[in-house]
Amino acid sequence: MLFPTDYADARERFRELVSCADFSLESHAHPTKKGPNGENLACDIARLGAMDAKRVILISSGTHGVEGFCGSGCQAELLASGLLHGLPGDTAVVLVHAVNPYGFAWLRRTNEDNIDLNRNFVDHSVPHLNPGYDEIHDWLVPRDWSGPARTEADASIDAYIADRGLRAFQVAMTGGQYNHPDGLFYGGKAPAWSNLIWRKLLRKHCVNAEQVIGIDIHTGLGPRGVGEAICVTSEAEYMKAKALFGEEVTWTGGGEAVSAQVGGSLLHAAHEEVGTERLVMIALEYGTYPIPETLEALRAETWLVARGDAASEQASRIKQSLKDAFFIDEPDWKLAVTTRFMDLVLKIKGSLS
Ligand SMILES: [Zn+2]
Structure with missing residues (x-):
């Protein structure tokens, strides 16, 4: 094929x-x-x-x-x-x-x-707000991907989902946001x-x-x-x-x-x-x-570009996982x-x- x-x-x-x-x-x-x-x-x-x-x-x-x-x-x-x-x-x-x-x-x-x-x-001449995303951004893109900041971030995400439900979390995350250029589902400041x-x-x-x-x-x-x-x-x-x-x-x-x-x-x-x-x-x-698997792959790749090392072994694994999540x-x-x-x-x- x-x-x-x-x-x-x-x-x-x-x-x-x-x-x-x-x-x-x-x-x-x-x-x-x-x-x-x-x-x-x-x-x-x-x-x-x-x-x-x-x-x-x-x-x-x-x-x-x-x-x-x-x-x-x-x-x-x-x-x-x-x-x-x-x-x-x-x-x-x-x-x-x-x-x-x-x-x-x-x-x-x-x-x-x-x-x-x-x-x-x-x-783009009018503001587009997504306070739901603002609240979770630091957890989605934590300072590290396999250390204490990640553990803490995941605990906060779990607590958020337990409190407000998975659907609310997904809406906040994927609905589009215009405040965090290093974040997920970012819509940009201009065409x-x-x-x-x-x-x-x-x-x-x-x-x-x-x-x-x-x-x-x-x-x-x-x-x-x-x-x-x-x-x-x-x-x-x-x-x-x-x-x-x-x-x-x-x-x-x-x-x-x-x-x-x-x-x-x-x-x-x-x-x-x-x-x-x-x-x-x-x-x-x-x-x-x-x-959840697809969003996790996206989150990892967004973290990699924002805070990770593009030349690392970890980077190739994260990139491969992203490709696998969107193409079987x-x-x-x-x-x-x-x-x-x-x-x-x-x-x-x-x-x-
Ligand atoms: Zn698409």
């Missing part, structure tokens, strides 16, 4: 596959950063179909860096499958590879500034580079279409290998998504989705740019491990992921008459 071994491998394969399939390709090189082996980092955008196509299918990967192992693999499998052949003449396909190439290459969920892109698409690229590509490739159908591929939440199709904006979009993808689509507004309701995501930006009446876009969230390199998982993805693409194809 065509899942990559690292970012450079993913990028090379993507570029090769789109060049064989008559896509036009544009690359947005990262303005300041390189990969761990000095390789170039870029968001690559491939388009098949006329610029004035009435309909656009938009599929993006690597919004959360390390989750790109899965998203890039899905895009490669799709390109190799031939499923994109024979689309109606008025339909274009836009594949966005590695929205956050830095996080993909360096095994981070966040970008070069520790920003979670799905918390970054907010109005990130990837944010600007995302808006620019929507304006170029999507705003002139009458209909845009989008999938942004994620991992780390939900049962192993299950791909939950999640709507994050309005009930109206949720209804459209159910008609298109099936009754199993969930909506964060309804409270039943695996992910919590957060503002400022890339999907919210897509709605702002394209217009809600013309867009239906889901986050496709593939399950890996239970939430096992045939059954990859097969389930691919099958689900192709099924959703077939549903999109079936809706185009």
